[in-house]
Amino acid sequence: VTERYVWDPLLVIKDREGRVTQLVEGSYRPTGKARGLPSRDYSQAYLRSSVDEGRSWGHEVQVPQWLGVNEVSLIVAGNGDWVAACRLDEPPEFGKGDYADLYSGLGVSISKDQGKTWSEREVLHDFGRHHSSMILLSDGRIVMTYVVRAGYPKTEDGFPQFGIEAVVSGDHGQSWDLDHRYILADWQGNIRVDRGPTNGWCSPQSTSTVLLPDGSILTAFGTGHRNPVGAKVWLMDV
Numbered sequence: 001v002t003e004r005y006v007w008d009p010l011l012v013i014k015d016r017e018g019r020v021t022q023l024v025e026g027s028y029r030p031t032g033k034a035r036g037l038p039s040r041d042y043s044q045a046y047l048r049s050s051v052d053e054g055r056s057w058g059h060e061v062q063v064p065q066w067l068g069v070n071e072v073s074l075i076v077a078g079n080g081d082w083v084a085a086c087r088l089d090e091p092p093e094f095g096k097g098d099y100a101d102l103y104s105g106l107g108v109s110i111s112k113d114q115g116k117t118w119s120e121r122e123v124l125h126d127f128g129r130h131h132s133s134m135i136l137l138s139d140g141r142i143v144m145t146y147v148v149r150a151g152y153p154k155t156e157d158g159f160p161q162f163g164i165e166a167v168v169s170g171d172h173g174q175s176w177d178l179d180h181r182y183i184l185a186d187w188q189g190n191i192r193v194d195r196g197p198t199n200g201w202c203s204p205q206s207t208s209t210v211l212l213p214d215g216s217i218l219t220a221f222g223t224g225h226r227n228p229v230g231a232k233v234w235l236m237d238v
Contacts, residue, residue, distance in 0.1 A: 004029050004046075008133075009208075011074035011082075023050045024115065026072035026084070027060065043070035043089050047115055065109055065118045073132045075173075078140035082111040083173035085132035085144055086121055094127065102149040102200045103127045110173055124176055127151065129165070133209040135217065142169040144176070145184065145219050147204035152186070160189040162203045164221050184219055191229050201227040201234050 004027050011024040028045040045066035050057045066072070071087040088105035106129045107121035128150030135143050145166045152161035163186035167176045189202030205222030212218055222236045 007071040008073045013076065020053050023054055024074060026074060028070040042068050045069040045072050063118050065120050073134060075134040075136060077142060077172035078136060079172045081172050082115055084109045085134055087130040091127050102203060104130045106130050106132060106146055108173055124178060131206045133207045135209050135211045142173055143217060145207040145209045147207060149203045154193050155188055158192045158194060160193055160199050162187055162189060164204055164207060187225050201231060205236050
């Protein structure tokens with residue numbers, strides 16, 4: 001049996017009285033080679049749901065448009081569409097080394113029929129940005145946060161740079177204002193790029209964004225910025 005992974009929180013759907021009517025879970029499995037993809041392993045993402053608050057679950061459904069997708073973050077848009085922010089498998093040119101997953105990309109796929117069918121994913125970032133989290137604002141805009149593990153230029157003295165960004169969609173996830181990204185945090189790694197794969201140990205891990213009652217937005221994220229050169233274990237702070 002192929003191992004199955006669940007990373008992102010469940011999508012919780014409630015009625016007008018606040019009762020939970022459905023839980024939706026995204027999962028994925030690393031699997032074999034696929035026609036039309038480079039000759040290497042790839043991921044396949046799935047959906048399953050529960051209508052009894054998680055006591056029982058329906059069968060997993062393989063989403064064809066999510067071939068080459070692993071971690072999926074879900075939200076219901078203001079118009080009722082389901083929006084999936086998808087972590088894309090790393091491009092083949094970055095290989096399959098220990099920390100090749102730092103180069104995973106970010107895409108969006110949309111369902112207009114409550115998860116029965118999905119659009120082909122729109123690629124927002126080819127590589128280096130993933131671990132997304134989304135919230136719906138009162139005016140219908142969607143805010144998405146994500147990590148930046150690759151794509152910032154290294155410093156003049158050879159250290160990598162990392163960050164947390166946010167982008168906004170004003171049309172229910174159909175498009176995103178990538179020209180006006182918000183940089184929520186950025187920092188320099190403390191392990192030089194030429195010191196091997198552990199330079200990525202200073203990178204960010206996941207984002208969790210919530211809308212607070214006063215309308216402000218809170219984003220928590222992980223960072224390994226305290227990992228010293230020569231560390232044997234990847235340490236992560238929040």
